[in-house]
Amino acid sequence: MDRLPEFIGNHPLLAAAFVGLLVAWIGWEISQRFRGFRSISSAQLVRLMNDDGLVLFDVSSHSDYQAGHIAQARHLPPSQVDPDGKELAALREKPIALYCKSGVTAGTVAAKLAKAGFTQVHVLKGGLQSWLGDSLPLAKGKR
Known part of the structure; x- marks a missing residue:
């Protein structure tokens, strides 16, 4: 020294x-x-999915969502994210998890929601690529 x-x-x-x-x-x-939201691993997301009340959104493009998504996920295109809209405003105090193909778009949407006062926002770290890398299943088609 x-x-x-x-x-x-x-x-x-x-x-x-x-x-x-x-x-x-x-x-x-x-x-x-x-930043107002937490990045979580695939294992943490599975745990949250097993708890009641989590709402999972896929913020990928429509074609990516159709090609494969996590089973409980609802499709929410980033262009249609309106924190004050009917669907999202009701979820302000509930746990929400977001993901996209790589995690970048989901992080942008999560920051928007956190700024609007959403208190329990989570983003899948690494996105769907991370989910697939952990050998977890996908659903295909509409939900």
């Missing part, structure tokens, strides 16, 4: 890069805590 100032003096760019990465990592962790 007594040689740290010497190391920093000899390698200022390396020390600056370390400090920059540390600040970026801390900032990212803080932003994850305050």
Whole structure:
């Protein structure tokens, strides 16, 4: 520890890069805590699905939903997400889980819902790709 100032003096760019990465990592962790929704694994989603009351939405495209979706999922295109609309407003205090093909679109929709006051919003980390990677089943067609 007594040689740290010497190391920093000899390698200022390396020390600056370390400090920059540390600040970026801390900032990212803080932003994850305050975004208003939780990312969950496939196993956590299965547990939530087994509890009563979870509403699961697939926010993928219509063709992706038809090709395969999680059995209890309702299709909700991102363009039709209206937090104050009849269907969603009734779910404001209920647990909601969202997923899409990769998790990106679901995260955007989740942030919109959280900002509108939804209190129990979850996103499947890695989306349907993660679900399939865990060898979990899909349903096909309409629901």
